[in-house]
Amino acid sequence: MRVEETGPVFARCIIEADYLWPTNAIGDERSCGERSTSLAQHTVVTTLELRVGEQFVRVTHDIDNRARDHRVRAHFPLPKRVSGSSADCAFAVVERGLETEGGPHEYALPTWVSRRFVDCSDGAQGLGLVHDGLLEYEVVNDGTELALTLLRSVGYLSRSEMKLRPNPAGPLLPVEGAQLQKRLQMQYCVVAHSGDWVSADMNSIADRFLIPLETASATGSASADREATGSALQVTGAVVSTLRREGGALILRAFNPLKTPALLEVSVSERPIQGEVVDLIGEALAPFTGALALRPNEIVTVRLAD
Structure with a gap:
């Protein structure tokens, strides 16, 4: 050794x-x-x-x-x-x-x-x-x-x-x-x-x-002052299976791995995000207002508002 x-x-x-x-x-x-x-x-x-x-x-x-x-x-x-x-x-x-x-x-x-x-x-x-x-x-x-x-x-x-x-x-x-x-x-x-x-x-x-952190090389000086852009998406209460762009919308699929109920919460920059719950072919099932109660082992797909 x-x-x-x-x-x-x-x-x-x-x-x-x-x-x-x-x-x-x-x-x-x-x-x-x-x-x-x-x-x-x-x-x-x-x-x-x-x-x-x-x-x-x-x-x-x-x-x-x-x-x-x-x-x-x-x-x-x-x-x-x-x-x-x-x-x-x-x-x-x-x-x-x-x-x-x-x-x-x-x-x-x-x-x-x-x-x-x-x-x-x-x-x-x-x-x-x-x-x-x-x-x-x-x-x-x-x-x-x-x-x-x-x-x-x-x-x-x-x-x-x-x-x-x-x-x-x-x-x-x-x-x-x-x-x-x-x-x-x-x-x-x-x-x-x-x-x-x-x-x-x-x-x-x-x-x-x-899922390691991706790295990239960038040019510029150490004193450069660049304004932060983009949004911080936060998902709690469930395991994220996939997150992808589809037809201009953001598609989130998550599941509850527990044998007890869970509460899925999705926010952007600490604000609840709106959208709709959809089925596997993308048909709307119900509105989504930032939180959703999940049954034990339930899988859900949400189309999030851009």
């Missing part, structure tokens, strides 16, 4: 760790029953970064993957034992237990997907992971550890004699590119917090981590 930066704006350290991973699985399109005894050395370079004003640690892994048929996960001990997880999905945060429901055609595997973040909490303390495209996770070791999948290498779209299901999951096609034998970079952040995902405001943390 070596320290790269010590502040005051940000601190950064780099950890290099060597691993010996089996080079491949032994099998064909029918089945796969064991791993090769030959090993390949891999160096995983992990960068940890802490920036001033942020309540999370940024993590970047760089891996030159030369192994096949394997999964690499990062494991995080949880501050308290939990009974489930909260995972961000499309227009909702889904609460899941530690076990999943199987059936006659598929074994019950407690691996799940999340869209932007996954959080595990006992209500008093918790740990969240906000990720950029690392969709698979699992709560392991009886609710004491959270595993995030960084890499999953596969050689076939499906096999004919799978151990965890009686029938193939698809055609028996080789997919060489899915072995991901190349240089890879994975990014996410770790959030240790009190309370649950709601009190930690995981949606806002995900916005801050996944």
Whole structure:
């Protein structure tokens, strides 16, 4: 480990760790029953970064993957034992237990997907992971550890004699590119917090981590005095899904991720903005006067007055 930066704006350290991973699985399109005894050395370079004003640690892994048929996960001990997880999905945060429901055609595997973040909490303390495209996770070791999948290498779209299901999951096609034998970079952040995902405001943390501030070069002198222009749009009480211009109007779509009612409020320069609630094809449903009560998990689209 070596320290790269010590502040005051940000601190950064780099950890290099060597691993010996089996080079491949032994099998064909029918089945796969064991791993090769030959090993390949891999160096995983992990960068940890802490920036001033942020309540999370940024993590970047760089891996030159030369192994096949394997999964690499990062494991995080949880501050308290939990009974489930909260995972961000499309227009909702889904609460899941530690076990999943199987059936006659598929074994019950407690691996799940999340869209932007996954959080595990006992209500008093918790740990969240906000990720950029690392969709698979699992709560392991009886609710004491959270595993995030960084890499999953596969050689076939499906096999004919799978151990965890009686029938193939698809055609028996080789997919060489899915072995991901190349240089890879994975990014996410770790959030240790009190309370649950709601009190930690995981949606806002995900916005801050996944939507970086855009920068641009400008000309002029340091003493230039330019009048501020534009408007400050503020949205509270709901999560913004999209904000776009359409036919000269400003279209806002927001949703309430909670299981309780919420109040959507929209203002410009601290003044309530007018508009109308519309459906998915843009037909007006009701007037909008700056505030709207949302049912649990309700999605709403508002056309705002210019």
